Amino acid sequence: MLTSGGDAPGMNACIRSIVLTAAAHQIEVVGFSHGFNGLIEGDYKKLLPYHVQHIIHLGGTLLKSARCPAMHTEEGAKAAAITLRQMQLDALLVIGGDGSFKGALAIAQHYKGQILGLPGTIDNDVDGTDATIGYATAIDTALDAIDKIRDTADAFERIFLVELMGRHSGFIALSAGIASGAEQIICPELGVLKPGELDAVIRPIQNAQVVKGKSSYIIVMAEHCYPGGSTALAADITKAIGIECRACVLGHIQRGGSPVGADRILATKLGAYAVEQLLGGAHLMMAGEVNHQACLYPLQASGEHKKRIDPYLLRWQQQVAND
Amino acid sequence: MLTSGGDAPGMNACIRSIVLTAAAHQIEVVGFSHGFNGLIEGDYKKLLPYHVQHIIHLGGTLLKSARCPAMHTEEGAKAAAITLRQMQLDALLVIGGDGSFKGALAIAQHYKGQILGLPGTIDNDVDGTDATIGYATAIDTALDAIDKIRDTADAFERIFLVELMGRHSGFIALSAGIASGAEQIICPELGVLKPGELDAVIRPIQNAQVVKGKSSYIIVMAEHCYPGGSTALAADITKAIGIECRACVLGHIQRGGSPVGADRILATKLGAYAVEQLLGGAHLMMAGEVNHQACLYPLQASGEHKKRIDPYLLRWQQQVAND
Amino acid sequence: MLTSGGDAPGMNACIRSIVLTAAAHQIEVVGFSHGFNGLIEGDYKKLLPYHVQHIIHLGGTLLKSARCPAMHTEEGAKAAAITLRQMQLDALLVIGGDGSFKGALAIAQHYKGQILGLPGTIDNDVDGTDATIGYATAIDTALDAIDKIRDTADAFERIFLVELMGRHSGFIALSAGIASGAEQIICPELGVLKPGELDAVIRPIQNAQVVKGKSSYIIVMAEHCYPGGSTALAADITKAIGIECRACVLGHIQRGGSPVGADRILATKLGAYAVEQLLGGAHLMMAGEVNHQACLYPLQASGEHKKRIDPYLLRWQQQVAND
Amino acid sequence: MLTSGGDAPGMNACIRSIVLTAAAHQIEVVGFSHGFNGLIEGDYKKLLPYHVQHIIHLGGTLLKSARCPAMHTEEGAKAAAITLRQMQLDALLVIGGDGSFKGALAIAQHYKGQILGLPGTIDNDVDGTDATIGYATAIDTALDAIDKIRDTADAFERIFLVELMGRHSGFIALSAGIASGAEQIICPELGVLKPGELDAVIRPIQNAQVVKGKSSYIIVMAEHCYPGGSTALAADITKAIGIECRACVLGHIQRGGSPVGADRILATKLGAYAVEQLLGGAHLMMAGEVNHQACLYPLQASGEHKKRIDPYLLRWQQQVAND
Structure with a gap:
């Protein structure tokens, strides 16, 4: 698991949910530091329920985030895949925006394990989920x-x-x-x-x-x-x-800031759902929530920017409030 | 228009939206004080855009709320209807919970104008809308x-x-x-x-x-x-x-408290939608939001308590977090 | 160092300041857990600047707090003194209210090191300081x-x-x-x-x-x-x-809650001042702030409840606001 | 009474306190709008306890504030004095910073009533008070x-x-x-x-x-x-x-923002004190609080910038935290 791209409130709640749910299913979790950098450099630590106690309300991310210019090259993706293979990890979870998902897709070219994305960005510009974690x-x-x-x-x-x-x-x-x-x-x-x-x-x-x-x-x-x-x-x-x-x-x-209830709940739900879907064999998908229901969406399609801002409110603002 | 039942953050945002939208459609609005009491006693004031400037962020309700024991009798409903007829009002908007909607339905027995409800209660126990204003x-x-x-x-x-x-x-x-x-x-x-x-x-x-x-x-x-x-x-x-x-x-x-963004947005949307639906002839309906879409729901059915708390989160809490 | 009695927002800011200031003077600091219990049982950890990074804004206390019934007996005080002697500690800092200071005074009967108190309680009922940490x-x-x-x-x-x-x-x-x-x-x-x-x-x-x-x-x-x-x-x-x-x-x-600016500043000031005064030889004193100036006050006298609530405001409330 | 200069949280609490205290002493209060502009143009309204109900927690200022270039000329000060004389007002209270107090002093050249200042600015750069309202x-x-x-x-x-x-x-x-x-x-x-x-x-x-x-x-x-x-x-x-x-x-x-407790308390205390001191004959003074005690300070001297930031904290930051 790693967090990548701009940090978003609720990332810690998501990390917590993944770790707790995985533990309930007897799955081991490691967290890579500084986004894809930690994956390339093998900088990680094992995450137990103990580590995620009382982080649900904290902003930022326990795992740190960072830009990773190396991931824009094939060498970067290969190096990341090598770490995953050497550590014999069965799956990779990436919490981030569509840029981070592109990195995950690049790694998929060189890695046979499962890959899932979780939408973590304040900008809400990810398709396949009504809201992103942090929005x-x-x-x-x-x-x-x-x-x-x-x-x-x-x-x-x-x-x-x-x-x-x-x-x-x-x-x-x-x-x-x-x-x-x-x-x-x-x-x-x-x-x-x-x-x-x-x-x-x-x-x-x-x-x-x-x-x-x-x-x-x-x-x-x-x-x-x-x-x-x-x-x-x-x-x-x-x-x-x-x-x-x-x-x-x-x-x-x-x-920054402590995540509001809606973000903590969404993060908890998507983290749990992602772990369950991994067990069900999901691959190259993003775990999102549409109409209050957790669901999967092709990772590839998450950055197509088809999601629209609320047309009703946009029109109301133009006709009534701007007036 | 009136607010009834327990006050909920966002009621003022809803009042504002109703007044602004009505003004844009050249409709006059009056607000009754203290819930149904103001309606029975004819205690009201005309509401202009000027009156609702900068109230979107305030908790409580500008129109005051109150229990109204009189509304549990037929005399109460009749008295309310008399006020509406005497003032020659074409429609009644009630912001409140399902108890308040029962009052509105009772008035409908004696009043020929349109009646719409808007779900305003922190408890979220109203059918026909994913969330109530204040929740x-x-x-x-x-x-x-x-x-x-x-x-x-x-x-x-x-x-x-x-x-x-x-x-x-x-x-x-x-x-x-x-x-x-x-x-x-x-x-x-x-x-x-x-x-x-x-x-x-x-x-x-x-x-x-x-x-x-x-x-x-x-x-x-x-x-x-x-x-x-x-x-x-x-x-x-x-x-x-x-x-x-x-x-x-x-x-x-x-x-109490200043409403969070989600409640202000929901209140604004439902207030505007209710006014538009009144113009479209809606009657004995509640304006709610389901799957991010404003929609109508029979007022009669709003208190059937068919809406369920999220089964996914309930199960997760039982299996993982409670563990 | 230990925190005792009811927790108060700013205790962590105080711990941080003590550790940072001590480090700047090349003094080693250990923190006992769970108030006097940790002192009696020898439950402690060494505190370095690294441990207190980014805790200034957190409520509660890193060192935990607890009631300690054992401290109401002479055996408790003796056991605490034994730990201090065995660990060859030169001084004891207690963050708490006047009850905690009584415990510190009891230990002083059996321990030759310096003892200082820091007023940490939301109740503000400690003499010798205009405000307590947390108030x-x-x-x-x-x-x-x-x-x-x-x-x-x-x-x-x-x-x-x-x-x-x-x-x-x-x-x-x-x-x-x-x-x-x-x-x-x-x-x-x-x-x-x-x-x-x-x-x-x-x-x-x-x-x-x-x-x-x-x-x-x-x-x-x-x-x-x-x-x-x-x-x-x-x-x-x-x-x-x-x-x-x-x-x-x-x-x-x-x-609970994140301490406001005034508490973080007071806690930082008193923590730093206490360490400096230890170096200057202070003993059986409390570090407080009177008229914006850090100062010492006999620990013995801190619980005499001579401090009065603002008579001006009390009178105004009675005469004007209550009216 | 008027508020002038940059708005500061607590100005409304101060207005409320002045009105309530004045009412308790049977003194009439009028509030001028938009700072000195309202004074020059005679734009004011009478303020009763009813008008200041539930404003203690609001940011901004009920009376509005504004820069007033006219006050930099003698004509402006004269025009302001004319309004005060025509309305037969016995005293002028100015809530603002030292710039606003300069305006008040200029008016004093042409007006025989009492003039008092109240320090309202977030910058805390006013002498004669430990803290300004809003800081x-x-x-x-x-x-x-x-x-x-x-x-x-x-x-x-x-x-x-x-x-x-x-x-x-x-x-x-x-x-x-x-x-x-x-x-x-x-x-x-x-x-x-x-x-x-x-x-x-x-x-x-x-x-x-x-x-x-x-x-x-x-x-x-x-x-x-x-x-x-x-x-x-x-x-x-x-x-x-x-x-x-x-x-x-x-x-x-x-x-902006709702004033914290310290500002509401300071504003309430200084507002009440200013009214009492007016009754005692105070003139050309500022009502401040030094060492938790309300007191007067020559308005003339309030802008000398003799007040220093806390030297203890400044030194500590340089020596310990910056390190």
Whole structure:
């Protein structure tokens, strides 16, 4: 087992569930450190139920994570497979995002054991599961910050532009935006903004200020939606309307923190399910949850980005809240 | 519109969504105070978007809630219907649990307008929706408390018995129990315990203490699962095994607090959906969310208690975590 | 070093500071487990900076705590002294409340090394320091719960009686009561209430309900202020005024949780100061902080309960807020 | 009464206390909106106890705040004084920082009523009070964020540079740095760093990584301590040591949020004290708290920046924790 890619709250809960479930089935588990690096270098430790006592509530990951440039080469995948064979391991579990699953698929070319993935990333951009482990916590962390910013925005009757994580999807931005009552949400699904073409952003602001007398105005935006990011966009908005617009980049706060209940439960369920499915012979699959039911999904297909942000909420925000 | 029954985090977010969506459709909204009492007594106020600014994050309910003994009589329902007719209201929206929906159904006998329900209760014991508004927050509130109790349980290597709300269902107990890594969960779905027949409770404790050397042991229990509640059960466990077992009753803390993201989003979605469905002619239905999709469900059937707690997690807890 | 008595948030921060500061002075540190029990039984481990990495934010105590009935006998104190002599330890640091300090003083009868105490208890009932380690966190934990109860109290316009910890002092009750805007505070400093003589409690309630039309009423009370506790008092108030008054007992939630900044800073300061004072020859003293300055206080005198709750706030609450 | 300058958690608690205490003394209170702007423009409302019910826990300020460029001119001060005279107000209370107090002093040139200041700012850079209203909350907000960043720093074994508010003082940086167990703290009191002279910053990092094998390294820095801020410093550190150092700018999150207990208590105490001192004839003074005792301090002197960050903790961090 290893954790890879950006850390996500709930990874420890998932590790715990895998270890406890495996122990109940008399299966031995080892954890590799620092993602695929530990696998390549044979850096691991045996994991017993004792090791995972009282980690369910901790952020980060016990096993550490890391980028692993070596995995982008065939040599890396081969070296990883050699470790697995030498240690006579029957299966590999990878907790991470679709980038990590690509690494797992590369290893499968050189390794005969079973390989399963578990979706652990705050970005929720993995197909085959309604939610990824860490996503629910990231929403609440962002929300907590936006609620605080609202206090100041309200006190000063100001415009704030809050930039959230989310790579190439608007899951966090839409959810945190709806939940915070943001007046406007900017996310990749609505297209990338171009400097000089900010009408769609500015019109609702002016409408709110002039017509509705709103005391504050908060725009939630996903990263990578404007050249130069939120700092550049805030400056351009300020210039265009003559009212100061401030940017806040939440950054790495969003990855950490004690996982909320939903993430601990999902992580526990998927960890247990993955171990059971290994026993049932599953291979090259990802353990996900769809409509509250644990299920398998081809690892290969997990990165196709077919999953869509909630169209109902997106439309409501455009028609009602942005108005 | 009114809120009725026990208050639940997210009720304000729901009120806000109803008011904003109605305003976008040029519909007027009035809010009755103190649940059905306000309806009977004609105690209400008109709600404009201005009134619901910045309430999305607040616990409790702007409209107040209350029990209404009068609604258990036909006179109460008639009086409520008279108010609705006199005010020439086309529809009534009730945010509450299945008890509140019974009141709405009684009013329907004497009132020709449309009636819709919205599921607002921390207990999640309403059919026709995967989650009720307030349930996700109640889990996290309970979790936060159990995490704190774990600190002391761990420091003292003690047994704690934490009693959670949940009327006649184990939704909160199972979710908070799984999420906190509780060693044992007692909920109505597993049957009511009888004094003198505590073997099923005590055996796993002794096993954990003796065989596994666990440093703390937490039992999460739903209310109404033992005669005399957790205080009596803790005393009986202490007597039976000779190690002190302490009871903690979470009580009303579980109803309050700022709603988490999941509840704000659900409340927003259902509030908007209810208004749209009213326009589409819906009547005597509840607006719920099943498999991430907003949908209608007969109000009459919402209290049949067919919804089950997650059988997968229940089994896992019994087989793996309780072990 | 050992931690004793009820655990308090910040004990780990204090352990960390002691270990780091000792390491900087090339002093070796061992930590005894389970309070004085570990000292009597020789159950300890060496503590290096490595062991205290990233524990500053954790509730509970790494060293575990426990009651130690043996310490109430001279044999217990002698056995503890024997361990200290056999291990050739130059000094003993005890983190705990005044009960734990009594144990330390008993050991001093049989041990020639230096003995210092550090005030770690949520109750703040230790003389010689303005605040004890854990007190600030306990206030915020209680506050968080009362804020949640206020949501429900407000929604239902009800009376709630919240019972907080605090043994024989009203520090937590007064602070949490003032900070939550409680309408009434009951604490030992105002005398113990007698059944049948509840006028002083009831009059302000009636005044608030009738004259001021307050939408909710919260009474914060310290434990041990009424025969039968808050449950009995709530029942008696209900009977006396005919409006339902509900009791909430916060219980052990108050001991746990991640320490707030003030407790981590105090714990860090006192831990460092204690090590420095040991080097300076201090003996039979407690390291406290008075007026933001670390200082020593005779261990003997730390339990005299001369420290008073803030008279200004007590008066204000009686004259203005209770009114 | 008015609130001015950056908003700070606890301002509402202070407003509440002033209104309640004034009401108990039969004094009428009006609140001006948007800081001095409301005073100049005569934009105000009467404040009764009813208006301040259940605001003690809210961030931001009921009265709104704003910069007021007009107050930098004598015309502004005169216009403000005219409003005060026309409304026949006997006194003016200003809640804010030393900039706001300068405005109050300017008004005193043209107004014969009493003027008192109350220290409300997260920065704690006001003389005459140990802590300002909002400071304790800002520490805990920063701490919460750094704890989350620690999770990721730890999982990735990375260096993070967290930039906190604090204008020209290191109060927040030192407190949050100590409380988070930051490996290094950079604040104005230690001098401004110069590009190219980063030895003092880099040496401890290399020491920690190489000698101590620390799994993560967090530097907390106050704003305005490096040309280009934390983003520039992070880039320069990365270049100098070849390990990636990431910058996180906390920004406006630090101003908002529900005030912690310490801020609510301080705000309540100072608000009550200010009203009492007005009755006693106080003029051109600030109500502060020194050594747990409410006291007055010349408004004129409150901005002299004589208050020092804790020298004991500063030394300890340099000698022990940075090591």
